[in-house]
Structure formats: C-alpha cells, structure tokens
Amino acid sequence: xxxxxxxxxxxxxxxxxxxxxxxxxxxxxxxxxxxxxxxxxxxxxxxxxxxxxxxxxxxxxxxxxxxxxxxxxxxxxxxxxxxxxxxxxxxxxxxxxxxxxxxxxxxxxxxxxxxxxxxxxxxxxxxxxxxxxxxxxxxxxxxxxxxxxxxxxxxxxxxxxxxxxxxxxxxxxxxxxxxxxxxxxxxxxxxxxxxxxxxxxxxxxxxxxxxxxxxxxxxxxxxxxxxxxxxxxxxxxxxxxxxxxxxxxxxxxxxxxxxxxxxxxxxxxxxxxxxxxxxxxxxxxxxxxxxxxxxxxxxxxxxxxxxxxxxxxxxxxxxxxxxxxxxxxxxxxxxxxxxxxxxxxxxxxxxxxxxxxxxxxxxxxxxxxxxxxxxxxxxxxxxxxxxxxxxxxxxxxxxxxxxxxxxxxxxxxxxxxxxxxxxxxxxxxxxxxxxxxxxxxxxxxxxxxxxxxxxxxxxxxxxxxxxxxxxxxxxxxxxxxxxxxxxxxxxxxxxxxxxxxxxxxxxxx
Amino acid sequence: xxxxxxxxxxxxxxxxxxxxxxxxxxxxxxxxxxxxxxxxxxxxxxxxxxxxxxxxxxxxxxxxxxxxxxxxxxxxxxxxxxxxxxxxxxxxxxxxxxxxxxxxxxxxxxxxxxxxxxxxxxxxxxxxxxxxxxxxxxxxxxxxxxxxxxxxxxxxxxxxxxxxxxxxxxxxxxxxxx
Numbered sequence: 001x002x003x004x005x006x007x008x009x010x011x012x013x014x015x016x017x018x019x020x021x022x023x024x025x026x027x028x029x030x031x032x033x034x035x036x037x038x039x040x041x042x043x044x045x046x047x048x049x050x051x052x053x054x055x056x057x058x059x060x061x062x063x064x065x066x067x068x069x070x071x072x073x074x075x076x077x078x079x080x081x082x083x084x085x086x087x088x089x090x091x092x093x094x095x096x097x098x099x100x101x102x103x104x105x106x107x108x109x110x111x112x113x114x115x116x117x118x119x120x121x122x123x124x125x126x127x128x129x130x131x132x133x134x135x136x137x138x139x140x141x142x143x144x145x146x147x148x149x150x151x152x153x154x155x156x157x158x159x160x161x162x163x164x165x166x167x168x169x170x171x172x173x174x175x176x177x178x179x180x181x182x183x184x185x186x187x188x189x190x191x192x193x194x195x196x197x198x199x200x201x202x203x204x205x206x207x208x209x210x211x212x213x214x215x216x217x218x219x220x221x222x223x224x225x226x227x228x229x230x231x232x233x234x235x236x237x238x239x240x241x242x243x244x245x246x247x248x249x250x251x252x253x254x255x256x257x258x259x260x261x262x263x264x265x266x267x268x269x270x271x272x273x274x275x276x277x278x279x280x281x282x283x284x285x286x287x288x289x290x291x292x293x294x295x296x297x298x299x300x301x302x303x304x305x306x307x308x309x310x311x312x313x314x315x316x317x318x319x320x321x322x323x324x325x326x327x328x329x330x331x332x333x334x335x336x337x338x339x340x341x342x343x344x345x346x347x348x349x350x351x352x353x354x355x356x357x358x359x360x361x362x363x364x365x366x367x368x369x370x371x372x373x374x375x376x377x378x379x380x381x382x383x384x385x386x387x388x389x390x391x392x393x394x395x396x397x398x399x400x401x402x403x404x405x406x407x408x409x410x411x412x413x414x415x416x417x418x419x420x421x422x423x424x425x426x427x428x429x430x431x432x433x434x435x436x437x438x439x440x441x442x443x444x445x446x447x448x449x450x451x452x453x454x455x456x457x458x459x460x461x462x463x464x465x466x467x468x469x470x471x472x473x474x475x476x477x478x479x480x481x482x483x484x485x486x487x488x489x490x491x492x493x494x495x496x497x498x499x500x501x502x503x504x505x506x507x508x509x
Numbered sequence: 510x511x512x513x514x515x516x517x518x519x520x521x522x523x524x525x526x527x528x529x530x531x532x533x534x535x536x537x538x539x540x541x542x543x544x545x546x547x548x549x550x551x552x553x554x555x556x557x558x559x560x561x562x563x564x565x566x567x568x569x570x571x572x573x574x575x576x577x578x579x580x581x582x583x584x585x586x587x588x589x590x591x592x593x594x595x596x597x598x599x600x601x602x603x604x605x606x607x608x609x610x611x612x613x614x615x616x617x618x619x620x621x622x623x624x625x626x627x628x629x630x631x632x633x634x635x636x637x638x639x640x641x642x643x644x645x646x647x648x649x650x651x652x653x654x655x656x657x658x659x660x661x662x663x664x665x666x667x668x669x670x671x672x673x674x675x676x677x678x679x680x681x682x683x684x685x686x687x
Binding site: 051052053054055056168169171172175176178179182186188189191193194217220221224225226389390392393394396397398400401404405408410413414416417421428429430446447450451452454455458459484485 | 521522526530534541544548549551554556557558559560562563564565566568569570572573576577579580583605606608609612613615616617619620621624625634637638641642645646666670671674677678682683684685686687
C-alpha cells in the first residue's frame with residue numbers, strides 16, 4: 001500500500017516538468033480540435049498521433065496519446081451542443097439536452113456544464129484507475145489460457161451485444177475481426193494462414209492501418225458524400241465551468257462516475273455506453289424526468305460525466321489484462337506495445353512504475369481539459385467553421401501517412417484503403433466497427449489461448465467450463481448469445497415470469 | 510443505444526437487404542470453414558493435434574455460418590420475401606453516390622498510385638489535396654463564376670498541407686514518409 005503511494009507520488013513528480021506539461025497540453029489541445037470536428041473519432045486521433053510520436057521516449061509518447069484521448073472526448077461535446085452532431089460517438093447522449101440549451105440561448109452554460117462534468121468524471125475515473133489496476137493485475141496473474149480464451153470471447157460478444165442496435169450484426173463483425181486476426185503467420189508454428197502465397201500478408205493485418213481505415217477513411221467518405229452542412233448555433237453567454245451545479249447535482253456526478261468506470265471495465269463496450277447508461281440512470285432517478293431531452297442540466301451532466309469517467313475505466317483492463325475496453329484504448333495498447341511496454345498481468349511485475357505513470361498522465365490530461373475549458377473555449381470553436389471540403393482531404397492525407405508510418409510498408413496503406421471502403425458500406429447497412437476492432441485485437445489471444453488450453457488439458461474442454469472464473473464468463477457469454485434464439489428467449493422469459501409470480505404470491509404471506 | 514451508422518432518413522437495412530447479406534455471410538463462413546479444414550495439419554512436424562493451425566479459423570467460420578443462418582431466419586420471419594420486404598429503405602440523397610465516387614477516386618489514385626511510386630511525398634500530397642478540394646467545390650465555384658479563384662484556393666491549401674505535413678512528420682518528429 002505504502003509502496004504504491006510512494007510510486008504514485010514519484011510518478012506525479014516525474015511529470016512535473018516543463019516538457020511533460022507542454023506535451024500534455026499539446027496532446028489535449030489537438031484532441032479537443034479533433035473532437036470538435038464531427039466524425040473524427042478519438043480512435044483516429046490516437047492512431048495518427050501514434051505514428052507522429054514514434055520516435056519520442058515511451059512516457060512522452062503515451063502522455064500525448066492519453067491527453068489527446070481525454071481531449072477528443074471532451075471536445076466532442078462542443079459540436080454536440082452547438083451543431084447537434086456528436087463530435088465522437090461518446091457525445092451522442094449530450095446532443096439532446098446540450099443542443100436544446102444552446103437553442104434557448106444557453107450554449108455557453110451548456111459548454112460550462114460539459115466542462116465541469118468532464119473534469120469531475122475523469123478525475124473520479126483516475127482515482128479508480130489508481131486504486132483498481134494493481135489489484136486487478138494481481139488477480140489476473142492467476143489467469144491461465146482457459147480464462148484468457150473466455151475473456152477474449154466475452155469481450156467480443158459483449159461489444160457486439162451492446163454497441164449498436166443489432167447484436168447479430170455486432171457478433172458477425174466481431175467474428176469478422178477475429179477471422180482477420182487469423183490472417184498471416186500464426187503464433188505457435190509460424191504457419192501462414194490465408195495468405196494465398198502473398199508474402200505481404202504473412203505479417204497479418206496491422207491494427208493501426210485497420211483502425212485508420214475503419215474510423216478515418218470510412219468517415220472521410222461518409223462526411224464528404226453527404227452534401228448537407230449543418231448550421232452552428234451562436235454562443236453569447238459565459239462558458240465558464242459551473243462547479244456550483246456540480247455540488248447541486250453531486251448525486252448525478254457520483255452515480256455517473258461509477259457507471260462510467262464500470263462500463264469502462266467491460267471489454268469493447270466503448271465510451272458511448274458509459275454516457276447512455278449514465279443518462280438513463282439520471283433520468284430514472286430524476287424528479288424532473290419531463291425535462292430530459294429538452295435541455296436538462298441533470299441529463300447533460302450525467303452524459304458528460306459518464307463518458308469521461310469511462311476513459312480511465314477502459315484503461316484499467318487494458319493495463320491489467322491486456323484487453324482494451326474500447327477502440328481508442330485498443331490503439332493506446334498498440335502504441336504501448338510499439339514503445340516496448342506489454343500491457344497485461346505481467347505489467348505490474350515488469351513495469352510496475354508505468355501503471356502509476358499512466359495515472360499521472362491521466363491526471364495531467366484532466367487538468368489540461370479544465371484549463372482549455374476555462375480559457376480557450378471560443379478560439380477553439382473556429383475549427384467548427386472550417387469547411388469540410390478543405391479539411392477532409394487533409395485528414396485523408398494524414399490517414400495515409402498514419403497507416404504507412406508505423407511499419408514503413410505501402411501494403412498498410414492498401415489495407416487501410418480496402419478496410420475503409422468496406423467499413424463505409426458495412427456502416428451504411430447498420431454494422432458497427434467497434435466489435436470488428438476488438439476482434440482484430442483479441443483474435444491472436446483467443447487463438448493461442450484455445451490451443452494452449454487444449455494442449456494443457458490433453459484435448460478435454462472440461463477446464464474451459466469448470467474453473468470458477470471460466471464458468472462465470474462462459475455462462476454470461478453463452479447465455480447472451482442463446483437469448484437471441486427466439487425459442488430460448490421465450491422459455492427464459494416464461495420461466496422468469498413464473499418465478500416472479502411465485503415470489504409475488506409468497507410476499508403477502 | 511446510439512448507432513454510429515449514418516442512417517439519414519429511413520432504415521439502414523431492410524429485411525430483404527438483411528436476407529441477401531445473410532446469404533453472403535453464410536457463403537463466406539462456409540468458404541472459411543472449408544479452407545480451414547483443408548489447411549495443413551503439420552503432421553510432418555508431429556505437432557499436437559489440438560494445436561492444428563486451422564482449428565480456430567474453422568470454428569470461427571462455423572460461427573459465421575450460424576450467425577448468418579440466424580440472420581436469414583430473422584429476415585424471413587420479418588417478411589424479407591414478401592413484396593413489403595424492402596419497404597422503408599433509406600434512399601440515397603440526391604448526388605450522394607456521385608459525391609462518393611468523386612471522393613473515392615482521388616483517394617484511391619493517391620493511396621494506390623501516387624504514394625511511394627517515385628513522386629516526392631510533398632508533391633504527391635499537394636497534388637492530391639488540390640485536385641480533391643477543386644473537384645469537390647467545382648459545381649459551387651462554377652455557379653459563382655469563380656473557377657480560377659477556386660483553383661488558386663485549392664492549390665494554396667494543397668501546397669500548405671503537403672509542405673506542413675512533410676515538415677512536421679519528417680523534420681520535426683523524424684517519421685519516415687513514403
């Protein structure tokens with residue numbers, strides 16, 4: 001305990017220097033700019049900055065990436081409030097109430113509430129990050145191949161179930177991601193799978209070009225094919241954060257912080273789930289339910305606190321288990337690996353100080369967004385006035401550089417193009433990219449864990465179901481999928497109804 | 510739950526489009542499963558039979574087939590094969606496809622042809638940005654009688670973007686460019 005506090009203190013001291021603070025502010029600044037622009041996601045921002053920071057020392061590079069991650073999600077609330085278009089998917093829950101406030105002439109107040117909610121939410125998440133990552137990593141040391149197999153499958157299943165409207169399409173995308181991860185040399189015998197004699201495919205599909213294709217190029221195509229440009233709401237009132245309202249809605253802030261961190265812990269669920277669930281929680285407990293969607297302060301505060309607190313929540317499983325909580329944290333994890341830090345249960349043994357460094361980096365990011373929220377709201381909004389016909393070709397240019405730079409392979413640019421065009425059409429048909437990305441990240445882990453597990457058990461699948469953690473994960477994963485079969489769904493609902501009836505009848509007695 | 514697909518007016522997919530998609534998924538899953546079954550089992554290396562390379566891809570292929578069948582059943586139950594099976598489909602906005610192809614073509618030419626094939630990065634980048642900005646604004650500029658001005662603006666943005674990105678990535682952050 002004391003040793004942990006000592007390392008935490010030392011980590012904070014490591015970042016209290018001019019260079020680190022400038023890197024942090026720069027990362028947050030770029031993040032806010034990208035977040036402000038509708039369609040440009042945190043995933044794209046981190047992926048592009050990963051390539052830009054390749055030659056920097058690991059701590060500086062990860063600091064920039066974390067600050068840009070926090071900045072992007074915070075910046076996304078601006079366009080949600082002023083344009084009624086979420087800057088990132090995570091800010092969608094802020095649209096209804098934020099834009100309604102803006103239309104009433106309270107755009108500045110809405111941005112102030114978003115700033116205070118974002119600051120409190122991230123800070124709460126940072127506390128959880130510092131408290132739970134070492135504990136979870138310690139528990140994860142007991143995990144074997146069987147547990148990791150289920151964790152990978154659980155992550156993809158949950159992501160498919162929760163992200164988007166159609167779980168079936170989510171699972172198909174998850175399976176597609178897992179299959180794409182099987183392309184290239186497999187990990188046990190270096191056997192080439194699905195390479196069709198093409199040497200370039202032996203290295204597999206790299207994560208960063210795939211993410212840039214799915215989230216960057218596809219978005220450029222989507223934005224530019226839509227001829228309608230939305231009008232910006234003018235902002236006349238003060239944009240200063242309203243901490244008085246934080247005290248007034250402290251229950252909402254605390255509840256949304258907890259919900260955000262808990263959804264963040266679920267692999268592959270994404271920040272938008274934190275925002276929507278917090279919003280639903282606030283609505284369920286509010287005395288002014290009728291105001292939700294029409295400019296509710298409670299609703300806006302809940303959505304912004306929930307999505308921001310889920311950021312540190314997503315980083316926890318990423319560091320402790322090596323399983324990212326969202327698409328942006330998947331890129332963050334890839335960046336850590338590029339810089340020689342392998343996230344996972346061994347991290348607390350191999351790089352114990354790094355976990356505390358991440359806590360310090362996230363704290364710096366939190367204060368950076370507060371600083372920009374206090375002093376630089378209006379100048380940063382000029383980015384919203386840039387015409388997308390000017391901006392998007394430049395974004396594509398950056399996407400091409402980003403895809404190429406991580407491995408200096410032109411093949412990665414081609415992969416980015418193919419994935420981007422595919423993602424454009426799939427998104428048009430209601431398929432989500434987050435399960436695909438998670439499948440791509442976890443495919444190798446799933447493959448190795450299943451085969452290693454089978455070797456250890458000499459072909460028996462019993463340990464995959466009988467070990468306690470495996471049993472829980474297997475039950476949730478299989479049950480979630482079975483519930484989609486109408487026959488099973490009806491039977492379970494019928495049984496639940498009968499059980500409720502029994503309990504209800506017994507209660508008066 | 511929020512969906513990040515750009516639905517616009519109408520539904521992103523209809524029972525009929527899901528039915529067709531399910532057939533594609535089933536065929537894809539079957540092809541993957543067959544390819545995995547036929548994958549080398551490395552018997553010459555005397556490996557443990559539970560670690561054959563085709564095991565996981567085969568299971569995933571089977572999974573895709575099952576999900577595809579479920580989707581087909583659902584679409585059929587929703588009336589995919591009835592005359593109303595395609596009702597409520599989101600119609601493309603006027604000019605959407607044209608704009609899509611206008612954006613896609615320069616991106617593919619730049620990424621697939623110009624990049625890394627002899628032309629310096631800054632020049633290829635400037636060429637791409639100038640052409641794309643000019644093409645996307647062509648109608649608007651032509652209607653306003655500002656074609657030359659439009660080209661100059663596009664060229665300035667193109668040269669600035671090409672030069673700045675090359676400088677920041679290559680000189681400042683020492684990243685190798687194509």
